[in-house]
Amino acid sequence: MKYIRLIYIIYILLKYRLEEFIIFNRKLNLLARFISIIFFFRPHNKNRGTRLRLALENLGPIFVKFGQLLSTRRDLIPLDIADELALLQDQVPPFPYKDAEKIITGSYGKSLDKIFKSFDTKPIASASVAQVHFATLHDGKDVAVKILRPNIKHVIDKDIKLLYLIARLLELIWSDGKRLRPREVVAEFYKHVQSELNLMLDAANCSRLGENFKDKKLLIVPEVYWDFCNEDVMVMERMHGTPISHVETLRKKKINIKDLARNGVEIFFTQVFRDSFFHADMHPGNIQVADDGRYIAMDFGIMGSLSENDKNYLARNFLAFFKRDYHDVALAHIESGWVPKDTSIDEFENAIRSVCEPIFNKPLKEISFGRLLIRLFQTSRRFNMEIQPQLTMLQKTLLNVEGLGRNLDPDLDLWETAAPFLKKYMSEQKGIKHIIKSLKNEFPHWLHLTPKLPRLIHEFLEKSNSQNKNVMTKDDFESFLKSQRNQTRWFKIIITFIGITLLVNLVILFYFIK
Incomplete structure (x- = not known):
């Protein structure tokens, strides 16, 4: 097929x-x-x-x-x-209303009028995987109803199989095929697309993002009406805003475009570095702006997440770029395993410098991050740098953010806007608040482990002694004495560790009680 x-x-x-x-x-x-x-x-x-x-x-x-x-x-x-x-972005040809009605009634097991007080037969938006209709619930709430396209799961599966075929061909016929790991990239993309095909996951993503931005200062997320959600249909609060691509309309509404562009960058970096959970499909069709200038997020099918290691690595690299510390950039790549351990740091540093140095101290309108990525890609081939599939969604989203920023404010300096936020994040990672937070997270584990420490130490010593009960030569005896001295040293270290652990537990317990 x-x-x-x-x-x-x-x-x-x-x-x-x-x-x-x-x-x-x-x-x-x-x-x-x-x-x-x-x-x-x-x-x-x-x-x-x-x-x-x-x-x-x-x-x-x-x-x-x-x-x-x-x-x-x-x-x-x-x-x-x-x-x-x-x-x-939102004008893909819609599927017929009859199909939408069939999917809804099949999902709920009820007729449409039993579920909604009114339902617009004409979709307000039609995208590649689903389309959206406005409706009103019987309690009077205005809602947006998202409906999966008919047979879309089968279509997606066929295209993913084709992408795997193309990826395998690339590995065979292209010199960079294996290094770029195209099959792993396809697998990562498929994992995220799968979440789009289950609207319960879409609703869960929406709810989680809304919780992360519950202060609603910069970003508004619609409320999910869980009683009306299933795998094929999602019902959420109807939002009122202007598509972010309609810049002239936003100006007529007296929205500060420069602030809007900066706020978009702040929202993105907040999602990535504070929450480790970000909207990974930020094209203009999924972003609206409220009349007061706040962002409105739409469509939560594709979301990305990062591990602590990935997050710290990215922050370190971004800040090193801001400082033009290309030695630290090269070192971070080597320490993370993205390039081979035997890579020459000096050569790699100079290669990165030649690519990145020209972009600084320029407004966004004079910088092409697309071309920068191409040059970095060309440079990486010399050092056998591997593509990281887990960061594919982040890279894609960064391109979206740049595109949105360029459309709103060509003079926006992405680096200058992001640098203070990243410096704050890195200082928090090394500060006392982060230490206390880490101790809080580890406290239950330490509390569970502390009573077992005497038994674990006893088992360790018994095992060590049993290994030294055989008849020994003079050399064996000297080795035994040495091992006993080491064992005594370890015993002191372990006892000290127990004391410190108990002291830390008491401090944390006092902190909780307080």
Whole structure:
């Protein structure tokens, strides 16, 4: 089946005359000209951006998401294509209302009028995996109803299998294939897409993000109505806002655009470094702005998370970049295992410097982070640097954030805006508050382990003694005496540890009681 799908993809590429996009290689350019001559009978009545958008829509959700990402990168692609691809964000052709009604009634086991007081038959937004209708509950609450597309799980599974096939081919025919670990990247992407196919997970993500930003100072998250949610349908509070891409409308509403851009950066870094949980699908179709200038988050199907190690590593690298400490950047890569241990730090440091130094002290409008990533990618090949699949969603989101920032305020300096936040985070990681927090987290484990320490020490000593009961030579006897001295030293260390542990437990217990 996946080979049939591959043939279909080739058919769509030919149907919409997309061979004109492969002009980066002379041989491929000749191939494109040859194809144009052979298939001369195809119509010419649509521009290239429209044809690309229609092709992606025909190829399905995975390809639509790729188009969504491209639409935010106006520094990398022509504006006519970016404008057309922007329509993929929330204007994918909707599925019929009859299908929506069938899914809802099948999910609830009730007729539509028993569930909702009113239900708009025309969707307000239609995306690659689901579409949204406005409705009113019988208690008068205005809600947004998100409904999965019919048969979407089967379609996604087919495309993921095809991506695995392409990934395996890349590993075989491309020199960088194995280093870039394309199959692991596909697996990571599939893991996140799976959450989009279960709207109960979508609702859980929404609820968790709302709890993280419950102060609602910068970000508003809709309330989830759990009694009306299941795997195929999600019901949440209806939000009222302006799409973030409608900049002129925001200006007419007297929204401070520069503050809006800075707040977006702060929200992103707060999600990543404070919460380790971030919205990983931040294209303009998923972000609105309230009339008071606060952000409104929409669509919680794809969320990312980071481990403490990944988070600390990223913060260290960001701050090293801000300080232009490329030696620390190189050292962090080596210590994390991202590049081989035998890598020359001096050579790697100079390579990073050559890529990153030109970007500093420039406004965002003069910096292309897309091209910077390409240059870093080219540099990394010299040092056998491996791609980290667990950070794929973060990298994608960072591109989205940059695209949003560029659209709002081309003069925004992403580094200058983020640096104070990251410095605060790193100071907190080393400060007394972080130590107390860590002690609180470890306290239950220590409390459970402390009564067992005497028995564990006794078992350790018994085992050591049993290993020395055999008949010994002079050398063995000297070794035995040495081991006894070591054992005594360890015993003192363990007793000291017990004392410190008990003291810390008492301090923490006093802290809790207080």
